[in-house]
Amino acid sequence: MNKTQDIIKAIHSLVPPxxxxxxxxxxxxHEHTISFSGMRSLxxxxxxxxxxxxxxxCVCPESDIIHAIxxxxxxxxxxxxxxxxxxxxxxxxxxRTDGINFRIITSPSEAIRIAESEPDRTIVFFSIGFETTTxxxxxxxxxxxxxxxxxxxxxxxxxTIMEVLVKDRxxxxxxxxxxxxxxxxxxxxxxxxxxxxxxxxxxxxGFEADNLLLGIMEILLQVKEGEFRTTNVxxxxxxxxxxxxxxxxxxxxxxxxxxxxxxxxxxxASGLELRExxxxxxxxxxFKLEEIREEKIPGCICGNVVLGKAxxxxxxxxxxxxxxxxxxxxxxxxxxxxxxxxxxTYK
Amino acid sequence: xxxxxxxxxxxxxxxxxxxxxxxxxxxxxxxLHSMEDAATINIHSxxxxxxxxxxxxxxxxxxxxxxxxxxxxxxxNDLAVSGAIPEYLSLSFIIEEGFSLNHMEEIVKxxxxxxxxxxxxxxxxxxxxxxxxxxxxIYINTAGIGTIVRTFTVNDVSSGDVVIVTGTIxxxxxxxxxxxxxxxxxxKVESDCASLDSLLTPVFDxxxxxxxxxxxxxxxxxxxxxxxxxxxxxxxxxxENIPVREDVQFIADMLGYDPLYLANEGKAIIIASEEAxxxxxxxxxxxxxxxxxxxxxxxxSDFQGLRLKTKIGGERPLDMLEEDQLPRIC
Ligand code: SF4
Numbered sequence: 001m002n003k004t005q006d007i008i009k010a011i012h013s014l015v016p017p018x019x020x021x022x023x024x025x026x027x028x029x030h031e032h033t034i035s036f037s038g039m040r041s042l043x044x045x046x047x048x049x050x051x052x053x054x055x056x057x058c059v060c061p062e063s064d065i066i067h068a069i070x071x072x073x074x075x076x077x078x079x080x081x082x083x084x085x086x087x088x089x090x091x092x093x094x095x096r097t098d099g100i101n102f103r104i105i106t107s108p109s110e111a112i113r114i115a116e117s118e119p120d121r122t123i124v125f126f127s128i129g130f131e132t133t134t135x136x137x138x139x140x141x142x143x144x145x146x147x148x149x150x151x152x153x154x155x156x157x158x159x160t161i162m163e164v165l166v167k168d169r170x171x172x173x174x175x176x177x178x179x180x181x182x183x184x185x186x187x188x189x190x191x192x193x194x195x196x197x198x199x200x201x202x203x204x205x206g207f208e209a210d211n212l213l214l215g216i217m218e219i220l221l222q223v224k225e226g227e228f229r230t231t232n233v234x235x236x237x238x239x240x241x242x243x244x245x246x247x248x249x250x251x252x253x254x255x256x257x258x259x260x261x262x263x264x265x266x267x268x269a270s271g272l273e274l275r276e277x278x279x280x281x282x283x284x285x286x287f288k289l290e291e292i293r294e295e296k297i298p299g300c301i302c303g304n305v306v307l308g309k310a311x312x313x314x315x316x317x318x319x320x321x322x323x324x325x326x327x328x329x330x331x332x333x334x335x336x337x338x339x340x341x342x343x344x345t346y347k
Numbered sequence: 348x349x350x351x352x353x354x355x356x357x358x359x360x361x362x363x364x365x366x367x368x369x370x371x372x373x374x375x376x377x378x379l380h381s382m383e384d385a386a387t388i389n390i391h392s393x394x395x396x397x398x399x400x401x402x403x404x405x406x407x408x409x410x411x412x413x414x415x416x417x418x419x420x421x422x423x424n425d426l427a428v429s430g431a432i433p434e435y436l437s438l439s440f441i442i443e444e445g446f447s448l449n450h451m452e453e454i455v456k457x458x459x460x461x462x463x464x465x466x467x468x469x470x471x472x473x474x475x476x477x478x479x480x481x482x483x484x485i486y487i488n489t490a491g492i493g494t495i496v497r498t499f500t501v502n503d504v505s506s507g508d509v510v511i512v513t514g515t516i517x518x519x520x521x522x523x524x525x526x527x528x529x530x531x532x533x534x535k536v537e538s539d540c541a542s543l544d545s546l547l548t549p550v551f552d553x554x555x556x557x558x559x560x561x562x563x564x565x566x567x568x569x570x571x572x573x574x575x576x577x578x579x580x581x582x583x584x585x586x587e588n589i590p591v592r593e594d595v596q597f598i599a600d601m602l603g604y605d606p607l608y609l610a611n612e613g614k615a616i617i618i619a620s621e622e623a624x625x626x627x628x629x630x631x632x633x634x635x636x637x638x639x640x641x642x643x644x645x646x647x648s649d650f651q652g653l654r655l656k657t658k659i660g661g662e663r664p665l666d667m668l669e670e671d672q673l674p675r676i677c
Contacts, residue, residue: 004659004660005660008659008660035663036657036663037657037658037659037661037663038655038656038657038659038661038662038663039659039661040661041661041662041663042659042660042661209657209658209659210659213659323669324669325669325670335603344605344666345663345664346663346664347652347664347666
């Protein structure tokens with residue numbers, strides 16, 4: 001019997017027979033591993049592994065996407081952003097179909113290179129993502145960016161949205177598997193609030209199936225013992241205090257702000273905007289961008305998928321009119337989006 | 348004059364020059380030399396396999412092959428997995444005005460080399476040239492004729508049969524993806540582009556070999572999904588047993604591709620009865636192209652569709668992809 005099978009066995013023996021349990025992951029890479037490894041087929045029937053808000057592309061407000069499209073139409077502007085963002089649909093199309101001057105980059109340093117090579121144009125870096133992608137953006141600000149480079153920040157905070165989920169009784173989360181990448185920056189201590197304040201078993205796990213299974217087992221142990229803590233089963237990479245230098249930089253350049261989440265709505269203190277001191281780098285200020293009201297996509301239930309209230313397969317457009325080639329909603333676009341992952345792994 | 352001109356496809360003097368200075372220099376069949384409008388060939392009495400394919404790959408030259416080699420292998424392999432011994436080939440070019448004659452020569456050379464390997468006679472052909480920008484360098488069409496020595500049909504596939512793959516999967520797709528230089532990756536992977544007739548013909552004699560297919564576009568998964576649909580049977584493949592080169596897996600992970608859906612140009616999938624599997628593998632292993640041949644799964648009547656048993660023992664369905672992971676792969 002190998003180690004993996006032992007853990008799976010333990011999971012089966014630890015699950016209480018008389019109640020249903022929901023363990024939520026909040027990371028696209030976790031959902032990827034769970035789905036691609038067929039992990040759900042190995043779980044006890046009364047244990048659900050539900051995907052939560054793990055995909056930054058999925059929650060980026062429609063308003064920001066429309067702004068990005070419109071900015072790319074200005075003659076003097078080049079919009080640069082990550083590959084998935086150009087395909088996200090909005091009522092004004094996507095950056096790819098309706099944008100004009102835009103380039104795909106894989107890291108913020110490429111934005112600098114583009115700005116340096118085109119000094120006569122205004123380069124707008126549409127910077128999105130959770131703590132993992134905010135840190136590199138803060139890093140380029142720290143090293144200094146060219147005068148013609150501006151940031152359109154659409155960053156979001158993972159712990160805040162998780163707290164919203166916890167308070168939502170409808171979802172009823174019995175355990176959190178917290179993302180390894182984000183934790184490497186914010187530290188495993190950032191999740192203590194869930195085990196301490198809300199009595200929810202919480203683990204930090206890596207992205208290998210074995211490590212995730214270990215995390216699930218740890219959650220079930222806590223359920224059984226009735227003692228709740230935040231356990232780090234990814235300690236080779238994640239430290240309790242995280243990456244202090246990255247956190248300092250985040251704090252230096254960004255401040256917490258009240259923002260919208262696509263399909264979900266307004267959530268106080270859940271986003272990051274550039275601090276006043278750096279507002280001369282802020283594309284929102286430069287172009288005086290105002291919030292545009294989001295329009296619901298008919299039939300799309302992405303908001304509920306992100307909140308763990310529905311599975312992708314519950315959407316009536318799933319695998320019908322909505323597919324990675326023609327995504328109707330944002331969750332079908334990126335390889336971290338639950339609908340995109342499920343498209344490839346479920347019938 | 349170092350480039351192809353419109354006149355090279357006009358049927359006039361330039362065309363003749365091209366044929367004699369290039370094609371006939373490397374391609375030596377008597378049928379081609381007679382320069383008739385149609386080749387006269389002898390076909391054995393009995394069943395004949397006849398297939399055609401067009402090649403539009405980008406880039407034209409890639410590690411492990413080029414469009415010329417591919418245009419022979421691809422058609423040879425379609426014949427071989429149909430239980431046929433390849434004999435004759437037609438060869439047609441659509442070339443963009445301005446295409447380098449040196450490249451043309453390289454392509455014709457590798458066509459000749461690959462055809463010789465299978466003792467295949469190129470007996471007829473055609474050349475057309477289109478204006479600049481109307482095609483991407485060169486497109487090739489080949490058609491192949493072969494004598495069928497063994498008939499395979501999906502109707503023979505039944506529960507309990509095993510799925511064999513003749514070697515590592517995803518090499519060609521990965522090689523071509525890298526050769527396009529769209530990614531910042533230094534590693535080189537060679538395409539598996541190869542003619543499979545000498546590997547597969549010896550297997551034709553084994554009783555219990557039921558069906559074969561070469562998993563090109565869409566990869567191994569697509570071929571197996573199609574097989575499960577045609578037979579209404581289930582196919583379960585075991586992730587752990589699927590041979591994937593380490594560098595291919597690494598790059599696929601990086602680019603978000605799944606090797607199961609990546610093209611191969613020198614691999615076959617063979618369905619054989621459980622009893623025959625041992626002899627099939629034994630034969631395959633004696634050939635350099637079959638060194639890594641292995642059983643990757645089984646046919647079952649307990650379910651329908653294609654399923655993957657994952658490394659941790661979980662199961663998930665594998666479906667056809669909506670679109671090719673990489674367009675213009677062959
Ligand atoms: S399947 Fe498409 S339309 Fe439905 S929730 Fe997912 S992204 Fe939205």
